[in-house]
Amino acid sequence: MPHEHKPNFLWSILTFKCPRCRKGPMFIEKNPWKLKQTLKMPEKCTECGQPFELEVGFWYGTGYVSYALAFIICVASFLAWWLFIGISTEDNRFFWWLGLNALMLILIQPWLMRLSRVVYLYFFVHYDKDYKQTKVKTFDYESEDYYKKIES
């Protein structure tokens, strides 16, 4: 490899990487289905030092993201079902989709919760190829960290 290239945007989201460096993992435990660990995140990115929770209560906004993502997944699964299995008023195929889709949503919930946080943070923090030289993104100006950085 000649020099470091910019890691792919979508791939970084799907592998839950820090938005700023796209290298550091955003979650401590790799497996989202270990439910006690699902939302455990390091306070800062281990690679570039980017804080993940930008302000107190930052993650409340992820509710909307997870609704949107769940909706997209339902539409996709409906289209796939319609295409490969078909929908008819003569039988129960539609209800099978309804049931299986609901089951799928429950099963992917831990993964979806993580994905929502990642997508949400990507709205606020963008890729920075010079992350080793530049300052981390923050908008919590009252935090101790902010003043520490000014003093140093």
Ligand SMILES: [Zn+2]
């Ligand atoms: Zn990072």
